[in-house]
Amino acid sequence: MKKIAFFDTKPYDRYWFDHFNQHYEINYFESKLNEKTAQLANGADAVCAFVNDTINAQTIDLLNQYGVQVIAMRCSGYNNIDMKAAYKKIHIVRVPIYSPYAVAEHTMGLLLCLNRKIHRAYNRTRDFNFSLNGLTGIDLHNKTAGIIGTGNIGRIFLDICRGFGMKTIAYDPYPIANAGITYVDLPTLFKESDVISLHCPLTDKTYHILDSQAFAQMKKGVFILNTSRGALIESSALLKALNQEIVRGAGLDVYEEEADLFFEDFSGSIIKDETLALLVSCPNVLLTSHQAFLTEEALSNIVHVTLKNLDSFFSGEVLENEICYYCEDGKNTENCKRKKGERCF
Numbered sequence: 001m002k003k004i005a006f007f008d009t010k011p012y013d014r015y016w017f018d019h020f021n022q023h024y025e026i027n028y029f030e031s032k033l034n035e036k037t038a039q040l041a042n043g044a045d046a047v048c049a050f051v052n053d054t055i056n057a058q059t060i061d062l063l064n065q066y067g068v069q070v071i072a073m074r075c076s077g078y079n080n081i082d083m084k085a086a087y088k089k090i091h092i093v094r095v096p097i098y099s100p101y102a103v104a105e106h107t108m109g110l111l112l113c114l115n116r117k118i119h120r121a122y123n124r125t126r127d128f129n130f131s132l133n134g135l136t137g138i139d140l141h142n143k144t145a146g147i148i149g150t151g152n153i154g155r156i157f158l159d160i161c162r163g164f165g166m167k168t169i170a171y172d173p174y175p176i177a178n179a180g181i182t183y184v185d186l187p188t189l190f191k192e193s194d195v196i197s198l199h200c201p202l203t204d205k206t207y208h209i210l211d212s213q214a215f216a217q218m219k220k221g222v223f224i225l226n227t228s229r230g231a232l233i234e235s236s237a238l239l240k241a242l243n244q245e246i247v248r249g250a251g252l253d254v255y256e257e258e259a260d261l262f263f264e265d266f267s268g269s270i271i272k273d274e275t276l277a278l279l280v281s282c283p284n285v286l287l288t289s290h291q292a293f294l295t296e297e298a299l300s301n302i303v304h305v306t307l308k309n310l311d312s313f314f315s316g317e318v319l320e321n322e323i324c325y326y327c328e329d330g331k332n333t334e335n336c337k338r339k340k341g342e343r344c345f
Protein backbone atom coordinates (compact mmCIF):
# COMPACT_ATOMS: atom_id res chain seq x y z
CA MET A 1 0.00 0.00 0.00
CA LYS A 2 1.43 3.38 -1.01
CA LYS A 3 1.82 5.84 1.82
CA ILE A 4 0.67 9.45 1.71
CA ALA A 5 1.82 12.07 4.20
CA PHE A 6 -1.10 14.49 4.42
CA PHE A 7 -0.24 17.98 5.76
CA ASP A 8 -2.35 20.78 7.24
CA THR A 9 -5.21 18.35 7.91
CA LYS A 10 -8.56 19.72 8.99
CA PRO A 11 -11.49 17.56 10.15
CA TYR A 12 -13.37 18.10 6.87
CA ASP A 13 -10.29 16.96 4.84
CA ARG A 14 -10.06 13.78 6.83
CA TYR A 15 -13.78 13.12 6.58
CA TRP A 16 -13.85 13.44 2.77
CA PHE A 17 -10.56 11.64 2.08
CA ASP A 18 -11.41 8.72 4.40
CA HIS A 19 -14.82 8.50 2.76
CA PHE A 20 -13.42 7.97 -0.74
CA ASN A 21 -9.92 6.50 -0.20
CA GLN A 22 -9.69 2.80 -0.98
CA HIS A 23 -6.07 1.87 -1.43
CA TYR A 24 -3.73 4.35 0.21
CA GLU A 25 -2.34 4.49 3.72
CA ILE A 26 -2.89 8.12 4.62
CA ASN A 27 -1.03 9.58 7.58
CA TYR A 28 -2.75 12.78 8.56
CA PHE A 29 -0.68 15.58 10.12
CA GLU A 30 -2.13 18.79 11.47
CA SER A 31 1.18 20.60 10.91
CA LYS A 32 1.72 22.62 7.79
CA LEU A 33 4.44 21.35 5.49
CA ASN A 34 7.69 23.30 5.65
CA GLU A 35 11.41 22.63 6.03
CA LYS A 36 10.93 21.85 9.74
CA THR A 37 8.04 19.41 9.34
CA ALA A 38 9.15 17.72 6.11
CA GLN A 39 10.67 14.89 8.19
CA LEU A 40 7.13 13.69 8.96
CA ALA A 41 7.04 12.51 5.35
CA ASN A 42 10.05 10.22 5.83
CA GLY A 43 9.03 6.87 4.29
CA ALA A 44 6.01 8.26 2.43
CA ASP A 45 5.64 7.80 -1.32
CA ALA A 46 3.60 10.94 -1.78
CA VAL A 47 2.78 14.15 0.02
CA CYS A 48 -0.62 15.82 -0.07
CA ALA A 49 -0.34 19.58 0.57
CA PHE A 50 -2.45 22.72 0.57
CA VAL A 51 -2.32 26.46 -0.06
CA ASN A 52 -0.39 27.62 2.98
CA ASP A 53 2.29 24.93 3.09
CA THR A 54 5.81 26.23 2.48
CA ILE A 55 7.19 24.09 -0.31
CA ASN A 56 10.49 25.88 -0.81
CA ALA A 57 13.80 24.48 -2.11
CA GLN A 58 14.78 23.20 1.34
CA THR A 59 11.47 21.41 1.87
CA ILE A 60 11.71 19.87 -1.61
CA ASP A 61 15.29 18.66 -1.08
CA LEU A 62 14.29 17.03 2.20
CA LEU A 63 11.23 15.34 0.69
CA ASN A 64 13.42 14.12 -2.17
CA GLN A 65 15.93 12.65 0.31
CA TYR A 66 13.09 10.89 2.16
CA GLY A 67 11.96 9.21 -1.07
CA VAL A 68 8.81 11.24 -1.77
CA GLN A 69 8.14 11.03 -5.49
CA VAL A 70 5.13 13.25 -5.94
CA ILE A 71 3.41 16.20 -4.26
CA ALA A 72 -0.35 16.12 -4.78
CA MET A 73 -1.69 19.61 -4.20
CA ARG A 74 -5.33 19.46 -3.13
CA CYS A 75 -5.91 22.93 -4.60
CA SER A 76 -5.42 24.73 -7.88
CA GLY A 77 -2.95 27.50 -6.86
CA TYR A 78 0.72 26.57 -6.48
CA ASN A 79 2.45 29.88 -5.78
CA ASN A 80 3.72 28.34 -2.51
CA ILE A 81 5.93 25.87 -4.40
CA ASP A 82 9.46 26.60 -5.65
CA MET A 83 8.74 25.07 -9.05
CA LYS A 84 12.33 25.45 -10.23
CA ALA A 85 13.62 23.52 -7.21
CA ALA A 86 11.05 20.76 -7.76
CA TYR A 87 11.84 20.27 -11.45
CA LYS A 88 13.40 16.86 -12.10
CA LYS A 89 13.19 16.00 -8.40
CA ILE A 90 9.54 15.69 -7.44
CA HIS A 91 6.48 15.64 -9.68
CA ILE A 92 3.76 18.11 -8.79
CA VAL A 93 0.11 17.43 -9.52
CA ARG A 94 -2.85 19.62 -8.61
CA VAL A 95 -6.61 19.96 -8.88
CA PRO A 96 -6.97 22.65 -11.54
CA ILE A 97 -10.75 22.98 -11.22
CA TYR A 98 -12.87 21.75 -8.34
CA SER A 99 -15.67 24.22 -8.18
CA PRO A 100 -15.15 27.59 -9.80
CA TYR A 101 -18.81 28.19 -8.90
CA ALA A 102 -18.00 27.91 -5.18
CA VAL A 103 -15.38 30.67 -5.41
CA ALA A 104 -17.37 32.92 -7.76
CA GLU A 105 -20.52 32.61 -5.61
CA HIS A 106 -18.55 33.41 -2.44
CA THR A 107 -17.13 36.48 -4.19
CA MET A 108 -20.63 37.74 -4.93
CA GLY A 109 -21.61 36.85 -1.35
CA LEU A 110 -18.86 39.13 -0.05
CA LEU A 111 -20.01 41.96 -2.32
CA LEU A 112 -23.68 41.67 -1.35
CA CYS A 113 -22.90 41.46 2.34
CA LEU A 114 -20.49 44.40 2.23
CA ASN A 115 -22.65 46.62 0.07
CA ARG A 116 -25.88 46.10 2.03
CA LYS A 117 -24.00 45.81 5.36
CA ILE A 118 -25.69 42.53 6.19
CA HIS A 119 -22.86 41.63 8.61
CA ARG A 120 -23.63 44.76 10.61
CA ALA A 121 -27.39 44.30 10.43
CA TYR A 122 -27.03 40.72 11.69
CA ASN A 123 -25.16 41.89 14.78
CA ARG A 124 -27.60 44.74 15.41
CA THR A 125 -30.81 42.72 15.22
CA ARG A 126 -29.38 40.03 17.52
CA ASP A 127 -29.13 42.86 20.04
CA PHE A 128 -32.69 44.00 19.19
CA ASN A 129 -31.20 47.14 17.66
CA PHE A 130 -33.49 47.75 14.69
CA SER A 131 -31.99 51.10 13.64
CA LEU A 132 -31.10 51.50 9.93
CA ASN A 133 -28.60 54.33 10.46
CA GLY A 134 -25.37 53.73 8.57
CA LEU A 135 -26.69 50.75 6.61
CA THR A 136 -27.24 52.46 3.24
CA GLY A 137 -25.82 50.63 0.23
CA ILE A 138 -25.92 51.20 -3.53
CA ASP A 139 -27.83 49.47 -6.35
CA LEU A 140 -25.49 47.10 -8.18
CA HIS A 141 -27.73 47.25 -11.25
CA ASN A 142 -26.06 49.31 -14.00
CA LYS A 143 -22.77 49.59 -12.09
CA THR A 144 -19.55 48.40 -13.74
CA ALA A 145 -17.69 45.31 -12.54
CA GLY A 146 -14.03 45.11 -13.59
CA ILE A 147 -12.74 41.54 -13.56
CA ILE A 148 -9.00 40.93 -13.51
CA GLY A 149 -8.37 37.43 -14.87
CA THR A 150 -11.03 35.75 -17.01
CA GLY A 151 -10.19 32.11 -16.32
CA ASN A 152 -12.61 29.59 -14.85
CA ILE A 153 -13.61 31.61 -11.80
CA GLY A 154 -13.41 35.09 -13.32
CA ARG A 155 -15.75 34.14 -16.18
CA ILE A 156 -18.37 32.72 -13.81
CA PHE A 157 -18.16 35.79 -11.59
CA LEU A 158 -18.56 37.95 -14.69
CA ASP A 159 -21.74 36.04 -15.61
CA ILE A 160 -23.08 36.40 -12.06
CA CYS A 161 -22.50 40.16 -12.27
CA ARG A 162 -24.37 40.26 -15.58
CA GLY A 163 -27.22 38.44 -13.86
CA PHE A 164 -27.42 41.39 -11.48
CA GLY A 165 -27.72 43.76 -14.44
CA MET A 166 -24.17 45.05 -14.06
CA LYS A 167 -21.95 46.16 -16.94
CA THR A 168 -18.78 44.10 -17.13
CA ILE A 169 -15.27 44.83 -18.35
CA ALA A 170 -12.17 42.68 -17.94
CA TYR A 171 -8.40 42.60 -18.13
CA ASP A 172 -6.43 39.45 -18.95
CA PRO A 173 -3.11 39.24 -20.82
CA TYR A 174 -4.54 36.14 -22.51
CA PRO A 175 -8.01 37.31 -23.58
CA ILE A 176 -10.50 34.72 -24.79
CA ALA A 177 -11.49 35.35 -28.39
CA ASN A 178 -15.19 35.63 -29.28
CA ALA A 179 -16.35 35.13 -25.68
CA GLY A 180 -18.43 38.30 -25.65
CA ILE A 181 -16.16 39.82 -22.99
CA THR A 182 -15.17 43.49 -23.23
CA TYR A 183 -11.43 43.56 -22.56
CA VAL A 184 -9.76 46.82 -21.57
CA ASP A 185 -6.30 47.71 -20.30
CA LEU A 186 -5.69 47.95 -16.54
CA PRO A 187 -5.75 51.77 -16.28
CA THR A 188 -9.16 51.81 -18.03
CA LEU A 189 -10.44 49.06 -15.75
CA PHE A 190 -9.26 50.99 -12.68
CA LYS A 191 -10.86 54.20 -13.94
CA GLU A 192 -14.24 52.79 -14.95
CA SER A 193 -15.05 50.08 -12.41
CA ASP A 194 -17.39 50.42 -9.43
CA VAL A 195 -16.39 46.92 -8.33
CA ILE A 196 -12.96 45.38 -8.98
CA SER A 197 -12.58 41.65 -8.50
CA LEU A 198 -9.32 39.73 -8.68
CA HIS A 199 -9.34 36.32 -10.35
CA CYS A 200 -5.78 35.97 -11.62
CA PRO A 201 -3.02 33.76 -10.21
CA LEU A 202 -0.24 35.15 -8.03
CA THR A 203 2.91 35.42 -10.15
CA ASP A 204 5.86 37.82 -10.33
CA LYS A 205 3.75 39.90 -12.73
CA THR A 206 0.63 40.04 -10.55
CA TYR A 207 2.32 40.55 -7.15
CA HIS A 208 0.75 43.74 -5.70
CA ILE A 209 -1.20 44.31 -8.91
CA LEU A 210 -3.32 46.55 -6.66
CA ASP A 211 -0.74 48.89 -5.12
CA SER A 212 -0.92 52.58 -4.20
CA GLN A 213 -0.51 53.61 -7.86
CA ALA A 214 -3.41 51.38 -8.85
CA PHE A 215 -5.67 52.68 -6.03
CA ALA A 216 -4.83 56.27 -7.06
CA GLN A 217 -6.35 55.59 -10.51
CA MET A 218 -9.62 54.15 -9.19
CA LYS A 219 -13.07 55.69 -9.00
CA LYS A 220 -13.89 57.05 -5.56
CA GLY A 221 -16.20 54.58 -3.85
CA VAL A 222 -15.00 51.40 -5.56
CA PHE A 223 -15.53 47.96 -3.99
CA ILE A 224 -12.47 45.67 -3.99
CA LEU A 225 -12.91 41.90 -3.95
CA ASN A 226 -10.10 39.38 -3.64
CA THR A 227 -10.79 35.67 -3.50
CA SER A 228 -7.59 34.75 -5.37
CA ARG A 229 -4.34 35.27 -3.48
CA GLY A 230 -3.52 37.80 -0.75
CA ALA A 231 -0.34 39.20 -2.24
CA LEU A 232 -2.21 40.47 -5.29
CA ILE A 233 -3.03 43.44 -3.03
CA GLU A 234 -0.54 45.62 -1.19
CA SER A 235 -2.38 45.55 2.14
CA SER A 236 -0.94 48.82 3.48
CA ALA A 237 -2.00 50.59 0.26
CA LEU A 238 -5.51 49.14 0.61
CA LEU A 239 -5.70 50.41 4.18
CA LYS A 240 -4.70 53.88 2.99
CA ALA A 241 -7.26 53.77 0.15
CA LEU A 242 -9.95 52.78 2.67
CA ASN A 243 -8.95 55.70 4.89
CA GLN A 244 -9.08 58.05 1.91
CA GLU A 245 -12.53 56.66 1.05
CA ILE A 246 -11.33 55.71 -2.43
CA VAL A 247 -12.37 52.19 -1.50
CA ARG A 248 -15.95 51.94 -0.27
CA GLY A 249 -15.48 48.42 0.98
CA ALA A 250 -13.16 45.44 0.64
CA GLY A 251 -14.25 41.80 0.58
CA LEU A 252 -11.23 39.62 1.15
CA ASP A 253 -11.03 35.85 1.34
CA VAL A 254 -7.23 35.95 1.26
CA TYR A 255 -4.54 38.07 2.90
CA GLU A 256 -0.90 38.43 1.93
CA GLU A 257 0.38 37.29 5.32
CA GLU A 258 -2.28 34.64 5.85
CA ALA A 259 0.03 31.60 5.94
CA ASP A 260 0.57 31.55 9.72
CA LEU A 261 -2.96 32.62 10.60
CA PHE A 262 -5.67 31.31 8.33
CA PHE A 263 -7.43 28.03 9.12
CA GLU A 264 -6.48 28.34 12.84
CA ASP A 265 -8.30 29.74 15.89
CA PHE A 266 -6.53 32.78 17.36
CA SER A 267 -9.59 34.12 19.16
CA GLY A 268 -7.72 34.03 22.50
CA SER A 269 -4.59 35.78 21.21
CA ILE A 270 -3.45 39.28 20.36
CA ILE A 271 -2.76 39.46 16.63
CA LYS A 272 0.69 40.97 16.10
CA ASP A 273 0.07 41.82 12.44
CA GLU A 274 -1.01 45.46 12.77
CA THR A 275 -2.14 45.81 9.16
CA LEU A 276 -4.44 42.81 9.53
CA ALA A 277 -5.73 44.09 12.89
CA LEU A 278 -6.52 47.47 11.33
CA LEU A 279 -8.18 45.93 8.29
CA VAL A 280 -10.38 43.70 10.46
CA SER A 281 -11.31 46.71 12.59
CA CYS A 282 -12.74 48.56 9.55
CA PRO A 283 -16.53 48.17 9.43
CA ASN A 284 -16.32 48.17 5.63
CA VAL A 285 -13.83 45.28 5.41
CA LEU A 286 -15.21 41.78 5.33
CA LEU A 287 -12.60 39.09 5.79
CA THR A 288 -13.17 35.36 5.42
CA SER A 289 -10.29 32.96 5.97
CA HIS A 290 -9.74 31.37 2.56
CA GLN A 291 -13.09 29.64 2.62
CA ALA A 292 -14.36 30.54 -0.85
CA PHE A 293 -13.74 26.98 -2.08
CA LEU A 294 -15.50 25.34 0.88
CA THR A 295 -18.58 23.62 -0.52
CA GLU A 296 -19.51 19.95 -0.43
CA GLU A 297 -19.20 19.75 -4.20
CA ALA A 298 -15.71 21.28 -4.19
CA LEU A 299 -14.45 19.04 -1.37
CA SER A 300 -15.76 15.93 -3.09
CA ASN A 301 -14.16 16.97 -6.41
CA ILE A 302 -10.86 17.77 -4.65
CA VAL A 303 -10.72 14.26 -3.16
CA HIS A 304 -11.64 12.49 -6.41
CA VAL A 305 -9.14 14.39 -8.55
CA THR A 306 -6.34 14.18 -5.94
CA LEU A 307 -6.75 10.40 -5.61
CA LYS A 308 -6.99 10.03 -9.40
CA ASN A 309 -3.81 12.10 -9.81
CA LEU A 310 -2.03 9.76 -7.39
CA ASP A 311 -3.45 6.64 -9.13
CA SER A 312 -2.16 7.95 -12.49
CA PHE A 313 1.23 8.70 -10.99
CA PHE A 314 1.74 5.30 -9.40
CA SER A 315 0.45 3.40 -12.43
CA GLY A 316 2.93 5.20 -14.69
CA GLU A 317 0.32 7.03 -16.76
CA VAL A 318 0.70 10.50 -18.24
CA LEU A 319 -0.26 13.04 -15.60
CA GLU A 320 -3.12 15.12 -16.87
CA ASN A 321 -2.81 17.57 -13.98
CA GLU A 322 0.96 17.77 -13.69
CA ILE A 323 2.61 21.18 -13.56
CA CYS A 324 6.29 22.04 -13.74
CA TYR A 325 8.74 24.89 -13.97
CA TYR A 326 8.33 24.99 -17.76
CA CYS A 327 4.58 24.72 -18.11
CA GLU A 328 3.52 26.40 -14.87
CA ASP A 329 1.73 29.29 -16.48
CA GLY A 330 -0.06 26.85 -18.76
CA LYS A 331 0.79 28.98 -21.75
CA ASN A 332 4.31 27.77 -22.51
CA THR A 333 3.36 25.23 -25.13
CA GLU A 334 6.83 25.20 -26.69
CA ASN A 335 8.56 23.43 -23.83
CA CYS A 336 5.53 21.66 -22.39
CA LYS A 337 6.08 17.91 -22.56
CA ARG A 338 2.65 17.22 -21.07
CA LYS A 339 1.02 18.70 -24.15
CA LYS A 340 2.97 16.12 -26.21
CA GLY A 341 1.52 13.33 -24.09
CA GLU A 342 4.55 12.88 -21.84
CA ARG A 343 5.27 13.51 -18.17
CA CYS A 344 6.99 16.80 -17.39
CA PHE A 345 10.27 14.92 -16.78
Ligand code: NAI
Nearest residue numbers: 077149150151152153154172174199200201227228292293
Ligand atom coordinates in the same frame (compact mmCIF):
# COMPACT_ATOMS: atom_id res chain seq x y z
P1 NAI B 1 -7.51 30.08 -14.16
O1 NAI B 1 -6.13 29.60 -14.41
O2 NAI B 1 -8.65 29.36 -14.80
O3 NAI B 1 -7.62 31.62 -14.54
C1 NAI B 1 -6.64 32.57 -14.23
C2 NAI B 1 -6.72 33.66 -15.28
O4 NAI B 1 -5.84 34.69 -14.90
C3 NAI B 1 -6.31 33.18 -16.69
O5 NAI B 1 -7.28 33.55 -17.64
C4 NAI B 1 -5.01 33.90 -16.92
O6 NAI B 1 -4.79 34.20 -18.29
C5 NAI B 1 -5.21 35.15 -16.09
N1 NAI B 1 -3.98 35.87 -15.81
C6 NAI B 1 -2.70 35.40 -15.82
N2 NAI B 1 -1.84 36.41 -15.58
C7 NAI B 1 -2.60 37.53 -15.43
C8 NAI B 1 -2.29 38.90 -15.20
N3 NAI B 1 -1.03 39.32 -15.11
N4 NAI B 1 -3.31 39.78 -15.10
C9 NAI B 1 -4.60 39.38 -15.23
N5 NAI B 1 -4.95 38.08 -15.49
C10 NAI B 1 -3.97 37.19 -15.57
O7 NAI B 1 -7.68 30.09 -12.58
P2 NAI B 1 -9.03 30.04 -11.72
O8 NAI B 1 -9.41 28.63 -11.49
O9 NAI B 1 -10.02 30.96 -12.33
O10 NAI B 1 -8.52 30.61 -10.35
C11 NAI B 1 -8.13 31.98 -10.19
C12 NAI B 1 -7.40 32.11 -8.88
O11 NAI B 1 -8.34 31.87 -7.81
C13 NAI B 1 -6.33 31.05 -8.67
O12 NAI B 1 -5.12 31.45 -9.21
C14 NAI B 1 -6.27 30.88 -7.18
O13 NAI B 1 -5.22 31.72 -6.72
C15 NAI B 1 -7.61 31.41 -6.70
N6 NAI B 1 -8.41 30.41 -5.98
C16 NAI B 1 -8.87 30.73 -4.73
C17 NAI B 1 -9.66 29.86 -4.02
C18 NAI B 1 -10.22 30.21 -2.68
O14 NAI B 1 -10.74 29.34 -1.98
N7 NAI B 1 -10.17 31.47 -2.27
C19 NAI B 1 -9.98 28.54 -4.58
C20 NAI B 1 -9.49 28.32 -5.93
C21 NAI B 1 -8.72 29.23 -6.58
